[in-house]
Amino acid sequence: MKHLLPPLRLALFVWPLVFQVFSQTAAPAPVPAAKAPEAPYPDPPAVLPGRGLAQHDFLYTGEWDTRKDVATLFLIRGGKVAWTYQIPRKDEKNGQESEFSDLHRLSNGDIVFAYKTGWRKIDAAGKTIFDYKCPAIGTGADGKAIWAECHSAQPVGMDRVLFMQNGIPAKLTLYNLATGKTEMEHVMKTKEPVDAKSIHGQFRNVRLTKAGTYLIAHMNLGKVIEYDRDWNEIWSCDAPSVWDAVRLDNGHTLIAGNQHAFAREINPKGEIVWELKNGDLPGITLNGIHQVTRLRSGNTVVCNWTAGVKKENWPKIVQVIEVTPGKKAAWAFCEWTNPDLGPSSCIQFLDEPGREEAQELMR
DSSP: OGGGHHHHHHHHHHHHHHHHHHHHHHSOOOOOOOOOOOOOOOOOOSSOSSOGGGSOOEEEEOSOOTTSSEEEEEEEETTEEEEEEEEESBOTTTOOBOOOOEEEEOTTSOEEEEOBBEEEEEOTTSOEEEEEEOOEEEEOTTSOEEEOEEEEEEEETTTEEEEEEESSSEEEEEEETTTTEEEEEEEEOOOSSOOGGGSTTSBSOOEEOTTSOEEEEEGGGTEEEEEOTTOOEEEEEEOTTOOEEEEOTTSOEEEEOBTTOEEEEEOTTSOEEEEEETTSSTTOOOOEEEEEEEOTTSOEEEEEEOTTOOGGGGGGOOOEEEEOTTOOEEEEEOOBSSSBOOSOOEEEETTSSSOGGGTOSOO
């Protein structure tokens, strides 16, 4: 019996180890969960409300049409393309991407627009009156130049332009074309840390209000902040990734949520009193809302950009939608062939009363 104890002890010691190794090596590897197939992008309604391009006369453009080598402004009159103006997508000076981010047609037919690598004023025939080019503001670790960007340029009267220059630091400037002088320049706060990668997401459309205050859509801060002439903060509201903010005649503020796909009307208390979001319009998908416009009728128009949509599905996107206060679609268009109007970022209605240079179009 004594001679059997050592082998028994060895067996009792070895077999658990053998079983552990066998269990570890023999167990099948976990099978990763199957990835759910991506849902197809929904087709637009077979019939959209309204009279197509004949519903309104308007000026229109959009950011980042990477299908083409040029970016285009379209003037639509009587349901047809009456005039176009194009810029190369690659800036001739610095090789950076150019894209239309803001546009305004004055009462005399001149147009002021921002195009990322600068801003420009042209006459009704497309002749350049003034062209501002964003400067290089430093050199990156790779030795390449870091360039400022401009996505917002608003006419103030016939001769002045308020423009935002994204950069390190970002600056808001009021420039007088008649005198060639800068009348105001203010360094804007942005999300920290500020580096070259943050420049693109700092600001899109910002506005001087009819009251003379600065209504600033701080995209990367996720807030709209209103400043008085002395740059005191007098009002603010939360607005994730805000692309556009405009002061309405009723004192409320209309904002656009970019990739969050919402349009909201905010009262002076900061409360949401009206909202349009994806899912509110049967059959129409909202992807990313850029400019948002309140018409005299009380209807709201949104520019429905291509955010997150594969390029092959762009022709299914309903680019512009006009909705009633009750959130019923009153007009919409999906125009990707004959004419191909491309992505939707900015629209100005030419059949609305008021002068753009006097901030009378409630945009």
